[in-house]
Amino acid sequence: xxxxxxxxxxxxxxxxxxxxxxxxxxxxxxxxxxxxxxxxxxxxxxxxxxxxxxxxxx
Numbered sequence: 001x002x003x004x005x006x007x008x009x010x011x012x013x014x015x016x017x018x019x020x021x022x023x024x025x026x027x028x029x030x031x032x033x034x035x036x037x038x039x040x041x042x043x044x045x046x047x048x049x050x051x052x053x054x055x056x057x058x
Contacts, residue, residue, distance in 0.1 A: 007043045014038050021045075023053060 011017060014037055021030040029050055034043065 003046075003048060005045045005047055007045055008040060009036075009043070010040050011036050011038060019043065021050075023051075 009017075014035070017034040017036055019030075019032045019034055020028055023029050030045075034041075
């Protein structure tokens with residue numbers, strides 16, 4: 001069953017983060033411009049709208 005994926009990341013200072021998700025053939029399947037706080041952050045990503053298969057975060 002598909003649902004959600006939690007992605008944790010760290011940024012050195014507050015600012016914009018261009019989050020992109022690609023499938024294995026390099027097609028961008030998701031993009032979001034985030035403004036996280038300095039330090040550790042978490043993105044809860046809804047995978048239910050994506051086609052089944054593998055995706056990559058560069």
